[in-house]
Amino acid sequence: xxxxxxxxxxxxxxxxxxxxxxxxxxxxxxxxxxxxxxxxxxxxxxxxxxxxxxxxxxxxxxxxxxxxxxxxxxxxxxxxxxxxxxxxxxxxxxxxxxxxxxxxxxxxxxxxxxxxxxxxxxxxxxxxxxxxxxxxxxxxxxxxxxxxxxxxxxxxxxxxxxxxxxxxxxxxxxxxxxxxxxxxxxxxxxxxxxxxxxxxxxxxxxxxxxxxxxxxxxxxxxxxxxxxxxxxxxxxxxxxxxxxxxxxxxxxxxxxxxxxxxxxxxxxxxxxxxxxxxxxxxxxxxxxxxxxxxxxxxxxxxxxxxxxxxxx
Amino acid sequence: xxxxxxxxxxxxxxxxxxxxxxxxxxxxxxxxxxxxxxxxxxxxxxxxxxxxxxxxxxxxxxxxxxxxxxxxxxxxxxxxxxxxxxxxxxxxxxxxxxxxxxxxxxxxxxxxxxxxxxxxxxxxxxxxxxxxxxxxxxxxxxxxxxxxxxxxxxxxxxxxxxxxxxxxxxxxxxxxxxxxxxxxxxxxxxxxxxxxxxxxxxxxxxxxxxxxxxxxxxxxxxxxxxxxxxxxxxxxxxxxxxxxxxxxxxxx
Numbered sequence: 001x002x003x004x005x006x007x008x009x010x011x012x013x014x015x016x017x018x019x020x021x022x023x024x025x026x027x028x029x030x031x032x033x034x035x036x037x038x039x040x041x042x043x044x045x046x047x048x049x050x051x052x053x054x055x056x057x058x059x060x061x062x063x064x065x066x067x068x069x070x071x072x073x074x075x076x077x078x079x080x081x082x083x084x085x086x087x088x089x090x091x092x093x094x095x096x097x098x099x100x101x102x103x104x105x106x107x108x109x110x111x112x113x114x115x116x117x118x119x120x121x122x123x124x125x126x127x128x129x130x131x132x133x134x135x136x137x138x139x140x141x142x143x144x145x146x147x148x149x150x151x152x153x154x155x156x157x158x159x160x161x162x163x164x165x166x167x168x169x170x171x172x173x174x175x176x177x178x179x180x181x182x183x184x185x186x187x188x189x190x191x192x193x194x195x196x197x198x199x200x201x202x203x204x205x206x207x208x209x210x211x212x213x214x215x216x217x218x219x220x221x222x223x224x225x226x227x228x229x230x231x232x233x234x235x236x237x238x239x240x241x242x243x244x245x246x247x248x249x250x251x252x253x254x255x256x257x258x259x260x261x262x263x264x265x266x267x268x269x270x271x272x273x274x275x276x277x278x279x280x281x282x283x284x285x286x287x288x289x290x291x292x293x294x295x296x297x298x299x300x301x302x303x304x305x306x307x308x309x310x311x312x
Numbered sequence: 313x314x315x316x317x318x319x320x321x322x323x324x325x326x327x328x329x330x331x332x333x334x335x336x337x338x339x340x341x342x343x344x345x346x347x348x349x350x351x352x353x354x355x356x357x358x359x360x361x362x363x364x365x366x367x368x369x370x371x372x373x374x375x376x377x378x379x380x381x382x383x384x385x386x387x388x389x390x391x392x393x394x395x396x397x398x399x400x401x402x403x404x405x406x407x408x409x410x411x412x413x414x415x416x417x418x419x420x421x422x423x424x425x426x427x428x429x430x431x432x433x434x435x436x437x438x439x440x441x442x443x444x445x446x447x448x449x450x451x452x453x454x455x456x457x458x459x460x461x462x463x464x465x466x467x468x469x470x471x472x473x474x475x476x477x478x479x480x481x482x483x484x485x486x487x488x489x490x491x492x493x494x495x496x497x498x499x500x501x502x503x504x505x506x507x508x509x510x511x512x513x514x515x516x517x518x519x520x521x522x523x524x525x526x527x528x529x530x531x532x533x534x535x536x537x538x539x540x541x542x543x544x545x546x547x548x549x550x551x552x553x554x555x556x557x558x559x560x561x562x563x564x
Contacts (some may be wrong), residue, residue: 204396
């Protein structure tokens with residue numbers, strides 16, 4: 001044994017270096033290969049299975065809705081207001097328009113506030129106490145049951161105005177949208193590489209302008225998805241509208257009056273004792289889900305237009 | 313035209329780390345200055361102090377005098393104004409991914425509210441020509457995203473973007489370190505041409521690159537500027553033992 005610390009052991013003899021011929025694999029190598037093959041296919045199978053499990057409920061619901069509701073869909077359903085008790089026919093035209101009005105109102109309030117809050121959290125409030133408070137509030141708000149939101153807006157808006165109104169419904173839904181949008185916006189902005197912000201600042205662009213034209217724009221696909229998720233979620237909400245928009249059996253276009261909404265109408269019809277109304281409730285549900293799908297798809301198509309070749 | 317930069321008693325911190333310690337140096341106008349030194353020695357911080365990018369990090373702080381011509385950039389001006397006069401090219405190409413090649417180059421003007429189409433068109437063409445990229449991209453200026461170009465092209469586009477706001481100084485923080493040799497030599501040729509119009513400061517780990525493009529070279533070590541002299545002198549006859557050790561590859 002050499003005491004020299006720089007002693008290099010002699011190269012191994014040729015026999016030990018020689019690798020075994022490739023056509024003579026050991027038994028263990030073959031077992032390992034089979035194992036790898038099996039594990040690979042099993043994991044792939046599990047991933048596909050999970051995907052199917054996610055899609056199945058949606059497809060099942062859709063098929064069942066079509067089965068139960070499609071037969072009640074006719075021109076009257078889309079053009080007429082609900083028929084009085086005892087009369088057949090009638091439709092949900094006022095509820096569809098009402099839902100549209102309340103959702104437009106909610107989006108026009110909830111989306112700007114949500115995005116602005118998200119921008120504050122990601123771009124201006126890093127490490128600040130207020131940002132922590134906002135983040136915590138948003139997360140808690142996200143978990144508040146929707147019926148509680150309805151009661152809160154009832155006491156904050158309806159009791160002050162002394163009447164139910166489309167406006168109160170819009171406010172309730174807007175507040176439900178804000179936390180989801182704020183948190184998604186924050187997360188999407190956080191994925192924008194720091195180097196892109198620096199590029200903008202390095203050109204002498206003021207920070208507010210860099211945030212709007214560069215950071216927000218880069219993160220916009222994710223932010224739009226977040227807004228759509230929030231929209232789709234509140235579009236089907238019934239509870240917050242019970243004490244705010246209240247519902248209406250007739251046409252109403254005024255924001256200060258009670259207004260019909262599809263989820264409310266479905267609720268009223270579904271708990272009624274009449275078979276005719278039950279069928280209309282099924283039809284209403286089908287229309288609601290299709291409306292949400294169409295709205296989300298349209299926004300996606302619109303948002304993906306004008307994307308350049310090679311843009312990530 | 314370029315402008316000379318004089319730095320007096322510049323100190324910079326990241327949190328409690330004293331990253332730059334009492335830097336004093338004069339960078340002559342219309343020359344290229346190379347900054348060399350081992351990683352973490354403060355070269356990048358120094359460059360970022362010259363256009364007040366250093367202070368965009370909330371825990372960063374800088375003191376001292378940096379004069380650009382007659383203007384003390386820390387006293388007499390807003391950071392935004394300074395950054396329009398001092399262009400910056402970063403280590404990795406950082407195109408705006410949502411913008412076309414045209415919009416990327418025009419972004420400095422557009423985002424500052426400049427809208428005149430004719431002038432924008434002319435500026436984009438002139439900047440891309442200065443950055444030796446015009447011929448390669450002139451046919452899909454508005455069709456292709458800036459992010460669809462190759463790495464070397466992206467970096468030249470970023471140089472064009474910096475040139476489009478008509479700066480007097482161009483700061484380059486290892487502009488070729490992420491590029492292949494062909495792109496690197498294109499960037500070096502570019503620096504060679506650009507220094508007749510701009511004052512260029514280039515950070516590099518590549519000694520040959522420093523020797524090829526720069527008249528003057530500064531050697532940084534542990535936050536101090538150990539030596540600043542003509543590139544020829546630094547590489548053939550450095551005054552300081554540490555400079556000699558570094559350029560001969562004995563450490564770093």
